[in-house]
Amino acid sequence: MMRICTRKCCVNEEDIGAEKGKQIIEETRGFIFPAFALILNVCDFLPVLKWFRYKGYDEFRHKKESLSVSKSSTSRNSDTLVETLLSLQESEPEFYTNDLIKNVLLTLTSLSTKYGPVMYLRLGCRNLLIVTSPSAVEECFTKNDIIFANRPQTMTADKYSFNYKAVVWAPYGYHWRALRRLMVIEIFSFNSLQKSSALRSEEIRILIRGLFKVNCNRSGSSGVKINLSNWVFTFSFNVMMRIGTGKRCVSEEEIGTEKGKEIIEEIKGFFFATLLVLNVCDFLPVLKWFGYKGIEKRMVSAHKKRNEFLNSLFDEFRQKKVSPISVSESSTDGNREKKGTLVETLLSLQESEPEFYTDDLIKSVVLILFIAGTETTSMTIQWAMRLLLAHPEAFHKLRAEIDSKVGNERLLNESDFTNLPYLQCVINETLRLYPPVPLLLPHYSLEDCTIGGYDVPKHTILMVNAWAIHRDPEVWEEPEKFKPERFEGMEGEKEGFNYKFVSFGMGRRACPGAAMGLRTVSLVLGSLIQWFDWENVEFEENLDACYNTRITLNKEKPLEAICIPRQNCIRFLDQL
Ligand code: HEM
Ligand SMILES: *[C@@H]1O[C@H](CO)[C@@H](O)[C@H](O)[C@H]1NC(C)=O
Ligand SMILES: *[C@@H]1O[C@H](CO)[C@@H](O)[C@H](O)[C@H]1NC(C)=O
Ligand SMILES: *[C@@H]1O[C@H](CO)[C@@H](O)[C@H](O)[C@H]1NC(C)=O
Ligand SMILES: *[C@@H]1O[C@H](CO)[C@@H](O)[C@H](O)[C@H]1NC(C)=O
Helix, strand or coil, X not given: CCXXXXXXXXXXXXXXXXXXXXXHHHHHHCCHHHHHHHHHHHCCCCCCCCCCCHXXXXXXXXXXHHHHHCCCCCCCCCCCHHHHHHHHHHHCCCCCCHHHHHCHXXXXXXXXHHHCCEEEEEECCEEEEEECCHHXXXXXXXXXXXXXXXXXXXXXXXXXXXXXXCCCCCCCCHHHHHHHHHHHHHHHCHHHHHHHHHHHHHHHHHHHHHHHHHHHCCCCCCCXXXXXXXXXXXXXXXXXHHHHHCCCCCCCCCCCCHHHHHHHXXXXXXXXXXXXXXXXXXHHHHHHHHHHHHHHHHHHHHHHHHHHHHHHHHHHHHCCCCCCCCCCCCCCCHHHHCCCCHHHHHHHHHHHCCCCCCHHHHHHHHHHHHHHHHHHHHHHHHHHHHHHHHCHXXXXXXXXXXXXXXXXXXXXXXXXXXXXXXXXXXXXXXXXXXXXXXXXXXXXXXXCEEECCEEECCCEEEEECHHHHHCCCCCXXXXXXXXXXXXCCCCCCCCHHHHCCCCCXXXXXXXXXXXXXXXHHHHHHHHHHHHEEEEECCCCCCHHHHHHCCCCCCCCCCCEEEEEECHHHHHHHHHC
């Protein structure tokens, strides 16, 4: 049925039972199958099944139907990981437990403890290489980096990538290089980051002021329970909107209110719900509402809405109807930067080079900014807060650092970061334990090569299990523990701390937004701690379980916490 070809073994067909396996398949079919299929369709990045290509998807769907109709026929041709795992469960039920099969990360991680850090799977006609060790990662992204610099074609990408023009999905080549260079210059270069730093500063002032106001309106100083997920996501999205278009999507008055939540939910609905690009999906709830076959329709409709949103944005710019919020409106040099939002820059480039800067290309750039930049950043902030709430020693150490290096007479800003090494350690430790993109994005090889001594044929999809590397006891001491100190004095080491820390990926296709992401996370986290005391309301014993819900069955729990302005900061906050 499947071959797991590794150091030792290929699973024999005889080992794979039929009757009981089918029973389990029947049992879980309505539940796991579609779920897994959905992951792959909805968010390309789970290395599981038939995520590849629309055609494959149709075949799969067809197969699934025939499976449920003719119970007697043995499905001899399982080319989904779930089917395969369910069959393996037959022979080794203690290893392949139901819980394991339901959780993609655990599944892949357990498989690699069993079969080694370089694992090659054949699922149907697709080849899949899963690597789980720093040395294998190094091999993939140094000497074989160009070979793996492609992305596989997927159904999601078919629908969303603007014909593979978007940078995330674009094949390695001239177009991708030109686009990536453009994005680096306009968004990610040091100069662009310095420029957008003013926007972030303004938005952070609004965030802190908003959190303080919510408190003022309540009598007593016992604090207010707030939905931190919502505040942080709104912040991230507003920052990206302003970089892209000069506008906010949720106004200051609306942040944290019902209205503000509605706006965010709507935007999430068409930007994110069907495509949590950089995250493992919370697929099941979606599935229940729309059913397996509704997915494609839903993707099409989301894409349409998104397109409309972007079109109307462009129209506004073209008709010069927009008056972007200028940076530092309130300050004296407010008029200096009237122009200079990303969309304006791109539209003016379009005038001189219309063949390259097509509307679709510009849309894809703006879209990627929203999709790749907001969810990852806000997830990281939330996880850092969760960890700090669960580890008061670290919280107090970080606060002491901020109090002594920045104080409570002014807002923390991006020039302070070099003086806040512990803040950077906390963030890296958060990214180690809870990487927002635990399997990175899939890569695709165009030539044969060897990895870890194995021949890997061309047209293989490469997945990097960053989550497993980050928690490997051979790689990290006490990997399950939250110890920001472990990053102290490690700056000198080679790339990715010798390929042990790969939250942003490696090589040519690594995340170009890493520096921006780190700045944003540092700014928000530092400021939240500079001005407020926080109380936990979750009392979640096991944070891992909470993280894993993202990839198993539950909708992610939003982070809620009680926010109390620090006593000695109230005067400052009042004047903010
Ligand atoms: C904490 C924040 C972030 C994390 C953890 C993160 C992580 C990642 C990862 C793992 C990849 C895939 C690398 C690979 O294929 O091997 C990626 C790609 C990418 N990220 Fe990020 N990212 C973050 C923030 C951002 C931000 C803020 C932006 C932009 C505004 C961004 C834009 C991109 C783009 C455009 C790609 C695709 C690159 C390509 O295919 O050439 N990311 N990111
Ligand atoms: C706080 O109270 C003021 C006046 O009482 C009101 O105008 C404002 O909308 C309230 N703000 C929030 C965030 O509830
Ligand atoms: C918190 O905010 C998030 C993001 O906007 C939203 O999905 C969630 O429903 C909110 N939760 C509560 C309890 O308000
Ligand atoms: C940060 O704040 C300090 C002190 O107020 C100031 O000197 C510096 O210019 C600020 N940096 C930025 C990037 O705003
Ligand atoms: C944190 O990780 C980033 C990205 O890998 C790295 O550039 C930085 O040096 C790290 N900082 C610390 C303090 O470890």
